[in-house]
Amino acid sequence: MITLISFGQLRPLRHIDGFVLSALLLFGSGCAVAKGSTAPPISQPELQAQPILLADASSQTPPSGNDSDASQDEPFDPFAKSDVEGMEEYDPWEPLNTKFFEFNRQLDRWILKPVAKGYNAVVPNIVQVGISNVFYNSRVTPRLLNNLFQGKFKGAGIEAGRFLINTTVGIGGFFDVAQRFNLTTPEEDTGQTLGFYGIKPGPYLMVPLLGPYTVRDLIGYGGDIALNPIYWLIIPAMHNIDAIPTVVDVDELAATYAISIGARATEIVNDRSLNLEKFQGVEESTLDLYAAVRNAYLQKRAKAVRE
Secondary structure (H helix, E strand, O other): OOOOOOOOOOOHHHHHHHHHHHHHHHHHHHOOOOOOOOOOOOOOOOOOOOOOOOOOOOOOOOOOOOHHHHHHHOOOOOOOOOOOOOOOOOOOOOOHHHHHHHHHHHEEEEEEHHHHHHHHHHHHHHHHHHHHHHHHOOOHHHHHHHHHHHHOHHHHHHHHHHHHHHHOOOOOOOOOOHHHHEEEEOOOOOHHHHHHHHOOOOOOOEEEOOOEEEEEHHHHHHHHHOOHHHHHOOOHHHOOOOOOOOOOOOHHHHHHHHHHHHHHHHHHHHHHHHHOOOOOOHHHOOOOHHHHHHHHHHHHHHHHHHO
16 A cells, blocks of 8 residues: 555654654655555565555565465455454544545545656656665565564575675665565564564554554554664664764754655655556445455455464
8 A cells, every 4th residue: 555655664763754754745845755565576565664545455575486475466355254263353443543544545646646647757667666676675674584583584584685686786676686586585574573473463543644554563663663774874863872873964964854754755656656557446446445445454464474
């Protein structure tokens, strides 16, 4: 989905990007923020970095050579009976969630989608795919660590190999060269790790500018930020900790925020552009769009934890 905001993978500083600062960017400069999904042959996620694409009910994972992994990319039937035993749509905050859902949907309709259409008109698709790959490649650390946390050492090795190959031969991750060597693995995030250790999803919630989550996944979203060393290098709050190196001077806060917001906005618009056709007609063909998004999101996350 888009997070619009999300989806994918971002978050301490990303908290700022995804919430208030992204809103300022949207309304102040006409650029939108979103997170995302990718088009083939992208090996893209998200983060877990669900965009608020009106139907963003799924975060993407890199393509896999295995049939079982490939099935993750198949669309979910929003109203199909879940094949995950014990999964329930626990939505005690539905009245508030529906309001946030409508806010996100209208923001996508009137701001993000038009911006993405303009972006799509001037940026070639191959460049959009490359940009999406670069952002995905930059979030290798949370994926690798969450594989280790779950005891999936093969997956961690694949993530390390993908990063090494794509960063070098793939020119900073612009080209997904590793995919040619079948170095693909399901994306792991902190929310899945929490579920792996038996922590229940908790209530479903729709977050303004970000999209659908459960309480567990929202906590995991913050965990993914904390696990990403890129944010340690630029977050001003870290500048007073001698043990953590920084690449931005503490006096250059404006530049720090401008760069981080600009990067996040680019990722969101780019991912929304890649998905312009994906959600075409969803609104018109679904009677209860809110319930459809909730059902599909919960199915997707339950399946990710189970696998």
